[in-house]
Amino acid sequence: MIPFNPRVLILTANYGNGHLQASKALLQQFNQQGVENVKIVNLMKEGHPWIHSITSTLISKSMKVSRLGIDYYGWSYYLTRETKETALFQKSMTYLGQKKLREIIHQERPDVVVNTFPFGASPIVCSPMGIKNYTVLTDYALHASWLHPKVDRYYVATEDLKKQIIARGFSKDRIDVSGIPLREEFVNTRIRARNQQKKIILIMATDSGVTSYIEEMMRTLFHLDNCQLVVVCGHNEKLKHRLEVEFAAYNGITIHGFVDNLHDWMAQASCMVTKAGGLTLTEAIALRVPVFIYKPNGGQEKENALYLSRRGVASISKKMEELSKSIQHFIHHPQKYEEIRDHMEELHRSHAAAHIVKDIMLHWNGQFMLASI
Numbered sequence: 001m002i003p004f005n006p007r008v009l010i011l012t013a014n015y016g017n018g019h020l021q022a023s024k025a026l027l028q029q030f031n032q033q034g035v036e037n038v039k040i041v042n043l044m045k046e047g048h049p050w051i052h053s054i055t056s057t058l059i060s061k062s063m064k065v066s067r068l069g070i071d072y073y074g075w076s077y078y079l080t081r082e083t084k085e086t087a088l089f090q091k092s093m094t095y096l097g098q099k100k101l102r103e104i105i106h107q108e109r110p111d112v113v114v115n116t117f118p119f120g121a122s123p124i125v126c127s128p129m130g131i132k133n134y135t136v137l138t139d140y141a142l143h144a145s146w147l148h149p150k151v152d153r154y155y156v157a158t159e160d161l162k163k164q165i166i167a168r169g170f171s172k173d174r175i176d177v178s179g180i181p182l183r184e185e186f187v188n189t190r191i192r193a194r195n196q197q198k199k200i201i202l203i204m205a206t207d208s209g210v211t212s213y214i215e216e217m218m219r220t221l222f223h224l225d226n227c228q229l230v231v232v233c234g235h236n237e238k239l240k241h242r243l244e245v246e247f248a249a250y251n252g253i254t255i256h257g258f259v260d261n262l263h264d265w266m267a268q269a270s271c272m273v274t275k276a277g278g279l280t281l282t283e284a285i286a287l288r289v290p291v292f293i294y295k296p297n298g299g300q301e302k303e304n305a306l307y308l309s310r311r312g313v314a315s316i317s318k319k320m321e322e323l324s325k326s327i328q329h330f331i332h333h334p335q336k337y338e339e340i341r342d343h344m345e346e347l348h349r350s351h352a353a354a355h356i357v358k359d360i361m362l363h364w365n366g367q368f369m370l371a372s373i
Contacts, residue, residue, distance in 0.1 A: 005034070005035060005036055005037060006035065006037070006110075006111035006112055006361075006364065007037045007038075007108060007109055007110045007111050007112070008030055008035055008037065008038040008039070008110060008111070008112045008113075008114065009038075009039055009041060009104065009105070009108055009110035009112070009113045009114070010023045010026055010027060010038065010039065010040045010041070010113075010114045010115075010116065011041055011043050011101075011113060011114070011115050011116070011117065011119055011122055012040055012041070012042055012043070012115075012116045012117050013042055013043065013044055013045070013117040013119075014042060014045065015117070017206075017277070017279070018138050018277045018278050018279030018280065019116045019117045019138055020040075020042070020116075021182075021183065021279050022116040022136060022138050022180065022181050022279060023040045023116045024040070024183055025181040025182050025183045025184075025352075025353040026114060026116070026136070026181050026353055026356065026357060027040055028183060028184055028353065029181070029353040029354050029356070029357040030357050032354075033354070033357050033358065033361065035357075035361070039108060039110075041104055043097050043100060043101060043104075043117075043119055043121070044097065046100065046104075076299075078298070078299075080143070080144060080145065081143050081144060082144055083144050097119055097120075097121030097122075098121045098124060098125055101119075101121050101122065101125045102125055105125065105126075105129065105131065110131060111131065111132070111364065112131070112132050112133075112134070112360060112364055113126050113131055113132070113133040113134070114133070114134045114135075114136060114360065115133065115134070115135045115136065115151075116136050116138055117138075118135070118143070118145040118146040120145070120148055122135075122148075122151075123148040123149075123150035123151045124148075124150070126150075127150040132152045132363070132364050133150075133151060133152055134151070134152055134153045134154075134155065134360055134363075135148075135151045135153075135154050135155070136154075136155045136178075136180075136181060136356060137154065137155065137156045137157065137161065137180075138180055138278045138279060139157070139278040139300045139303070139304055140157050140158060140161070140278060140281070140303070140304045140307045140308060141161075141300055141303030141304055141306075141307060142161055142164045142165065143300065147165065147168060147170070149170075151174075152174070152363070153174050153175075153176065153359075153360070153363060154170070154174060154175045154176065155176050155178040155352075155356050155359075156175060156176070156177055156178065157177075157178075157179055157180045157278070157282070157349070158177065158307075158347070159177055160307075161177075162175045162177050176356075176359055177349070178349060178352050178355050178356045178359070179282070179348070179349025179350070179352030179355070180278055180279060180282040180349075180352055181352045181353035181356055182279070182282060182283060182286055182352060182353060183353075185261075185263045186263050186283045186286050186287065187286065187350070187351060187353075189263045189264070189266075189267050189287060190267065191267065191287060191288050197226065198226050198227060198228045198252075199226060199227045199228070199270035199271075199331050200227075200228055200229075200230055200265075200268055200269045200270055201221055201224070201227050201228070201229050201230070201269065201270065201271060201272070201273065201327065202230050202232070202265055202266060202269035202271070202272040202273070202274075202289070203217065203218070203221070203229060203230065203231045203232070203272070203273045203274075204232055204234075204272060204273065204274040204275065204280065205231050205232060205233045205234070205236070205239060205243075206232065206233065206234030206235075206236065206275075207275040207297075208236075209275075209297060210275070211236075211239055213294075213295075213320070214231075214239070214243070215243070215246060216320055217273070217294065217320060217323070218231065218243070218247060218250075218253065220320050220321075220323070220324050221273075221323075221324060221327065222250060222252065222253060224324065224327060224328055224331065225328070225331070225332075226331070227252070227270075227331065228252040228253070228254070229252065229253045229254070230254045230256070230265060230269070231243060231253065231254070231255045231256065232256045232257075232258075232259055232262065232265070233255065233256065233257050233258075234257065234258050235257065235258050236257070237257055240255060240256070240257045243255050262283075263283070263287065266283065266284065266287045266289050267287050267289075269289055270290075270331065270337075271289060271290040271291070271292060271327060271330060271331075272284060272289050272290075272291055272292070273292045273293075273294060273323070273327075274291060274292075274293065275293070275296065275297065275301055276293050276296045276297075276301040276302070276304040276305035276308075276314070277301060277304070278300070278304055281304055281308055281314070284313075285313060285344045285347055285348050286348060286350075288340075288341045288344050288345075290313070290314075290315075290330060290336075290337060290340045291308070291313065291314040291315070292314070292315050292317065292323060292326060292327055292330075293305045293309075293314055293315065293316050293317070294316075294317050294318075294320075294323050295317070295318060296316065308347075311343055311346075311347055312339065312340065312343035313340055313343045313344050313347060315330075
């Protein structure tokens with residue numbers, strides 16, 4: 001007998017917000033497709049909270065000091081990009097995660113494990129136990145840490161990523177070009193015409209590294225013709241208060257902390273200035289919001305930015321004057337939006353989360369039937 005309600009464990013991490021948001025999108029879809037027993041686990045945070053706190057702080061500090069040319073996170077990323085054998089951090093994460101994952105599997109007894117973060121512990125633990133494990137890549141660039149021969153199936157954003165994984169010796173049948181999973185509000189929000197008289201520039205100030213230049217950015221972009229700025233600071237209340245005080249006299253600047261309707265602001269925006277996280281970029285593509293990236297952090301963010309720049313959907317600037325000129329040119333040439341929108345149409349994979357969940361269930365059910373014969 002095939003259990004129609006398998007137990008699903010989604011493993012994630014909050015090194016950046018994207019992995020967690022992708023997990024929530026998958027949880028939504030599992031529930032919508034009738035799978036009730038689904039749990040999201042932040043493996044390192046629950047298993048090793050002290051180490052998680054240290055590594056989170058180190059990554060956050062790296063984003064700040066990278067602006068000074070000391071980019072130890074970026075250096076580590078590129079050093080280990082082709083092979084994870086030398087990745088001390090990744091090896092440590094895998095070793096530390098195995099014990100906790102075995103405990104969680106003993107408690108939760110999952111039939112399916114889904115990774116939205118490159119935990120090497122998952123295939124190592126799941127495969128000998130006969131538990132199917134699936135990996136959802138949340139970036140547009142490939143890093144060796146995502147790859148393991150015992151992962152049952154990969155879900156990736158683009159055909160280019162699929163080709164790269166195949167080139168590493170993996171079967172094409174184990175790789176599905178699904179897109180990156182988004183929460184329902186980004187999938188269902190209507191794409192609006194950006195024809196308002198004053199163009200809205202949405203600035204995402206949620207990255208810790210942005211604090212070193214956000215005031216300069218706001219003053220520079222404030223002087224663009226017929227524009228208004230909307231700044232989202234996320235959970236950084238200290239930054240929100242600082243900007244509210246400093247820009248109190250500036251008409252045409254709106255400052256928010258955390259917003260639960262970011263999709264609505266994105267749908268209204270003529271363009272957005274943001275860091276190059278995989279989920280944020282995918283949300284922008286889904287809502288057809290042209291993206292301007294200022295000094296992307298080294299590592300996957302830089303590689304995401306470079307890939308989407310080559311695909312014609314994002315613009316990268318290294319200097320504030322360059323950023324200002326790029327946005328000004330975009331605003332004064334309406335045909336640019338149509339060009340970018342066409343490129344986004346080509347890249348967008350609609351209903352990625354629904355597709356991934358459906359495919360996992362079909363694959364798992366097929367494997368279960370074979371095992372039952």
